[in-house]
Amino acid sequence: MVAAAANANTNTNTGTKTGASALPPEGNGREAVIDVRNLVKKFGDRTVVDHVTMTVKRGEISGFLGPNGSGKTTTIRCMCGLLTADGGDGKVLGYDIRTQARQIKLRTGYMTQRFSFYEDLTIRENLQFVARLYGLGSQAVSDTLEDLGLTSRRNQLAGQLSGGWKQRLALAACIMHRPELLLLDEPTAGVDPKARRDFWDEIHARAAEGLTVLVSTHYMDEAERCHRINYISYGKLVASGTVSQVLHDAALSTWIVEDEDNEGLLPAVAHELSGKPGVEQIAPFGTTLHVVGSDGAALEKSVKAAAQRHGAKTYRGETSLEDVFIQFMGKASDNMAEKG
Ligand SMILES: Nc1ncnc2c1ncn2[C@@H]1O[C@H](COP(=O)(O)OP(=O)(O)O)[C@@H](O)[C@H]1O
Numbered sequence: 111m112v113a114a115a116a117n118a119n120t121n122t123n124t125g126t127k128t129g130a131s132a133l134p135p136e137g138n139g140r141e142a143v144i145d146v147r148n149l150v151k152k153f154g155d156r157t158v159v160d161h162v163t164m165t166v167k168r169g170e171i172s173g174f175l176g177p178n179g180s181g182k183t184t185t186i187r188c189m190c191g192l193l194t195a196d197g198g199d200g201k202v203l204g205y206d207i208r209t210q211a212r213q214i215k216l217r218t219g220y221m222t223q224r225f226s227f228y229e230d231l232t233i234r235e236n237l238q239f240v241a242r243l244y245g246l247g248s249q250a251v252s253d254t255l256e257d258l259g260l261t262s263r264r265n266q267l268a269g270q271l272s273g274g275w276k277q278r279l280a281l282a283a284c285i286m287h288r289p290e291l292l293l294l295d296e297p298t299a300g301v302d303p304k305a306r307r308d309f310w311d312e313i314h315a316r317a318a319e320g321l322t323v324l325v326s327t328h329y330m331d332e333a334e335r336c337h338r339i340n341y342i343s344y345g346k347l348v349a350s351g352t353v354s355q356v357l358h359d360a361a362l363s364t365w366i367v368e369d370e371d372n373e374g375l376l377p378a379v380a381h382e383l384s385g386k387p388g389v390e391q392i393a394p395f396g397t398t399l400h401v402v403g404s405d406g407a408a409l410e411k412s413v414k415a416a417a418q419r420h421g422a423k424t425y426r427g428e429t430s431l432e433d434v435f436i437q438f439m440g441k442a443s444d445n446m447a448e449k450g
């Protein structure tokens with residue numbers, strides 16, 4: 111978390127009570143805060159970020175999704191100037207990602223994927239450490255403690271906190287200098303549902319005040335809480351838009367097969383459906399099977415025939431974001447197989 115802060119010597123803290131981001135919702139309020147084109151990053155001869163173009167507007171919460179190893183962290187690090195891209199260009203907060211990395215770092219809060227605090231220091235001591243990196247005084251620490259509801263726990267050791275409180279400390283550390291942009295890399299991994307809900311409420315409140323957020327996550331419910339989502343696969347951005355746009359563009363059909371009386375019908379139905387025309391995904395959900403494919407007519411025919419033969423009920427279902435992502439993953443691995 112402190113990487114983006116290193117050598118920062120700014121004093122943007124006004125000493126006023128936080129709870130608002132530093133950012134006034136000025137101007138048209140909707141300019142692009144992240145605007146990068148054709149970003150490429152290679153490690154050796156492996157291209158791990160492959161011509162990624164992304165725009166995130168002020169006050170927007172943009173989700174960054176994709177399987178492990180698909181290049182999310184690397185893209186985020188290129189955006190905040192911690193890594194230099196091998197190709198492409200762009201601006202973050204109006205500053206050039208290649209030549210003005212320092213300006214970007216000063217105005218960005220970056221929460222790294224792993225908890226990176228001193229476990230044998232208290233919450234307050236950790237924040238004091240970060241405050242010094244940014245040239246902030248003790249007022250900034252106490253304001254931030256108060257703002258994030260950490261004051262009563264300020265003397266607890268970071269290493270003894272639960273996942274939710276650790277994450278709150280991490281958030282405190284990356285917003286203490288009042289950044290205009292937050293880059294959150296899987297901030298809620300290992301955090302319980304209530305704490306995740308609180309965290310998202312917090313993020314939404316700040317976005318409403320003009321803070322811009324790019325957040326990577328594997329959780330579907332979190333993706334659904336983003337204004338827009340971006341899905342990356344093997345370094346390539348394969349979809350972006352609002353959740354409903356991404357669902358719509360995926361153009362998938364979904365059928366549900368239901369074993370109402372839990373008579374154990376579903377394994378046989380699933381077995382029969384496997385490999386049938388139109389059937390691209392089969393997933394059990396309790397007493398139902400979720401069957402998905404891109405050729406709606408063929409899928410309907412296959413599902414109805416199988417359900418009827420086994421005496422199960424079937425009806426049209428709603429395609430979920432998870433179905434869409436599984437489809438993307440399937441396609442990507444096919445592509446890799448073809449190449450290989
Ligand atoms: N410093 C590095 N040196 C070499 N390979 C790296 C480095 N950082 C990441 N990678 C590789 O780049 C790919 C993308 O990684 P990453 O950006 O961490 O993906 P994600 O965050 O989506 O899981 C992975 O295959 C990873 O092993």
Ligand SMILES: [Mg+2]
Pocket residue numbers: 182183184223295
């Ligand atoms: Mg990552």
